[in-house]
Amino acid sequence: MLEELKKKTFANEAEEVAWWESHEDELADEFEKATKEGRVGIGTAAKRAALPSTTIRLDPDDIAKARVQASERGLRYQTYLKMIIHEALRNAETGRKSSAS
Helix, strand or coil: CHHHHHHCCCCCHHHHHHHHHHCHHHHHHHHHHHHHCCCCCCCHHHHHHHCCCCCCCCCHHHHHHHHHHHHHCCCCHHHHHHHHHHHHHHHHHHHHHHHHC
C-alpha cells in the first residue's frame, strides 16, 4: 500500500479525495500495522519546524509556470516546487547508484 501511495498521482483534488475516502479502511489498517512495527515517526508539523529554510531566486516566468502547474494539481506552488526538487534529487541519486554498479 505504501509503495502504491508513493507513486500515486491525481488529476485534481476531487480525484484525490475520492481515492483517500475509498481506501480509508485499508490506510487505517496500514497505519496500525506500522505503529505496531515501530515505523511511525515524527509528524509533518514537527518535521517542518525542524527543517532548515532555504531561499532561492527563480525567474518570474518559471514561477508563473509553477503556479499554473501547481494549480492544475490542486497544490500551492511552493509545495509543487519542493515536490519537483525532491523527485529530481531522488532520480539523480538513483541514476548515480545504477551507473556506479
